[in-house]
Amino acid sequence: MPKNPPESMQHHLHHRLHARAKERWPQLTGVQVRFRTGFAYVAGELADEQEPLPLCRLRFTGVLHTWGFALYRASNGKYEDNFLPTGLRFGSPEEALDCACGLYLDDLTP
Helix, strand or coil: CCCCCCHHHHHHHHHHHHHHHHCCCCEEEEEEEECCCEECCCCCCCCCCCCCEEEEEEEEEEECCCEEEEEEEECCCEEEEEECCCCCCCEEEHHHHHHHHHCCCCCCCC
């Protein structure tokens, strides 16, 4: 069974995603990150919603700055491995957040 990253990496990931959301996504009031079996599940908090908006799932690769990317599909409630705009299936947490927020918050500007 895949392991979660060490707590220091979990904290660092949460900090990076929160900072990116604050910098680029004013629609979000916060970012939730929960870890389970080698994955980080990322959801956005919106001011006018009680429930967080699932955005994506990041796969721990063992490297702090590179994570696998799966987009949350609201149509079926599942996460599906996907490509980032770079054409890769892995990248930085900020790239993953930008991709998911661009789709779900309807802002596809780079």
